[in-house]
Amino acid sequence: MLNFRLATLSAVCAVAVLSQNSLLAQSVSIPDAPMTVVAGQKIDVPVEFEGAEKDILQVQLFDSSWKKVSEGWVNVDSASGTHTFAIDVPADTAAGKGHMWQALLYDNAWKKKKDVLVTNVVVTAAVKGGLKPDSKMKLESEPKAKPKPKKDPKSIPHRKAQLLGDEWLPVLENGKWEIDWADEFDGEGEPEKWFPLLGYDPEAYKAADAKGIRWTGGTEETAWMYSTRSGNHWQNGKGQLVMQIVTNKKESNEMGPKVEAAYLLSGRPVAWDSNEPNGAKWDGKFVSPTEETPLYICARVKSDELVGYSTWFAFWLFTETRAYNGNPTDGTEVDVVEIVKGKKNYLNHCFNVANHWKKGGGSESKQFNTLSKPAALDLVDVTDSEYHVYGIEWTTEKMTCFVDGKPYYTFTENIPTKPVDMMMLLTLEFQKDAWDPDQGDGRVEGPAVSEDENTRVMSKVLVDYVRVYKKK
Structure with missing residues (x-):
């Protein structure tokens, strides 16, 4: 579970200076979450958010046992808006019901502010001509070393x-x-x-x-x-x-x-x-x-x-x-x-x-x-x-x-x-x-x-x- 339970002193101090209005405005949602996903293909996942400038937005796909299948994250420049993630679903992802989308909003120190979970996502088997089984999503922050x-x-x-x-x-x-x-x-x-x-x-x-x-x-x-x-x-x-x-x-x-x-x-x-x-x-x-x-x-x-x-x-x-x-x-x-x-x-x-x-x-x-x-x-x-x-x-x-x-x-x-x-x-x-x-x-x-x-x-x-x- 991606949740850092101890805030650093600097993060606590940063939260303390936020205005009451910005605290109340924090939210994250997946308004049109894809409920059927094909293994081996790229899927667009739109995420709406309200927070602060320089926040971090993340979306993840889990299987029914909470094993992470794929993810993406981005630093957002505005306090609110919609970001559409292009998520690669590996071709070897097990087909079946019970998969889940999770979207999370963090501050710039990776302290979680809000999250939302969408359940009952269905993954179908890879189609011919899709991504190869060893294809993996490359994150901006992923190290180059194998x-x-x-x-x-x-x-x-x-x-x-x-x-x-x-x-x-x-x-x-x-x-x-x-x-x-x-x-x-x-x-x-x-x-x-x-x-x-x-x-x-x-x-x-x-x-x-x-x-x-x-x-x-x-x-x-x-x-x-x-x-x-x-x-x-x-x-x-x-x-x-x-x-x-x-x-x-x-x-x-x-x-x-x-x-x-x-x-x-x-x-x-x-x-x-x-x-x-x-x-x-x-x-x-x-x-x-x-x-x-x-x-x-x-x-x-x-x-x-x-x-x-x-x-x-x-x-x-x-x-x-x-x-x-x-x-x-x-x-x-x-x-x-x-x-x-x-x-x-x-x-x-x-x-x-x-x-x-x-x-x-x-x-x-x-x-x-x-x-x-x-x-x-x-x-x-x-x-x-x-x-x-x-x-x-x-x-x-x-x-x-x-x-x-x-x-x-x-x-x-x-x-x-x-x-x-x-x-x-x-x-x-x-x-x-x-x-x-x-x-x-x-x-x-x-x-x-x-x-x-x-x-x-x-x-x-x-x-x-x-x-x-x-x-x-």
Whole structure:
């Protein structure tokens, strides 16, 4: 899913100076979306938008399992208008129903402002004389170098992991793994190594008790959810971190009932420092591989109480302080795992991995659900009462995703490398219909962990440990 969940300080400041009128005018739509598409042909997709000058407009075609088929994007010079994308649909695109168009409007720092989804698009088989199967769309920002071929996850043998102690670890050709950092959550109360997102300003961070996440306007009053200093995450004294996301029935904003969540980072801002890329010095744990020292990062998670519609759990990496080219607006997000819930059947066992990067404007995401190949249940049952280990082996050349010792997906392009230094994050999140246009509103409908007159606990997860291994 193409959605950068942490705004940089510069982006937040830019939003703050927008006028109220420009905020209200933001919109994007596909007024005459092509509902039948022929594989191997070029298709015109008109997208209408209202925003600001220098915004970025993007359109994407997904198949029914949310695998991206094709895309295009453009920098727009006017604050409103229509842009018609000429989208090449590869000839090897699988024919069938259930494809989707998505149009997105970003600001010039690639922070998403608006999006729209058109479902029930039909793709028919390639016609004779159409594009060759190996024809691909060339984006303006696509690197000239020939990309490395991706490995078919099915071709990665199971022997590529070995049991060391109490955990499956990837096999190293030379050397061995050693623990670089770990949190076993053996204490009680609030964890010492994880910090709630309360802002990027060191002084505001110290004073804040909550911060709005997933803004839709210029102020925190428009937030879909709030990260809180305490109350929604704690160590239970049994060796686990408890995380929950709740509806506060007594408070609301223009989005509806207020949502408070566990949204934890392994880093925090501690002081102003003009030598740092965004002007603030951070402390905590940051991770980054070198050519000599690859990493394996994993978390052991129990997600059977992750049930609330439009909620999801994520274990992920993000750089706010260090980035490509020393520019924080080029921050990179890597999702080791996202487990998503909604009223649709395909969301019952759904989980996602992704490598989102700004450099070159690209992104790669793979969702596993009941319709995908392999199906989610072929890899892991995220609804059972067992703990499962989600990990990623990170070298300077590739990132391989693991679940319970089984490698199942590998990223080989645009790999974030030194000096990006990423924080780790453990988050429970909410945004109505963020993954599906009829995902449901867990604040007022569907299953919940518990409920009383004041609070509805939409979802809860237990984290047994987070570990970082490095090659010795």
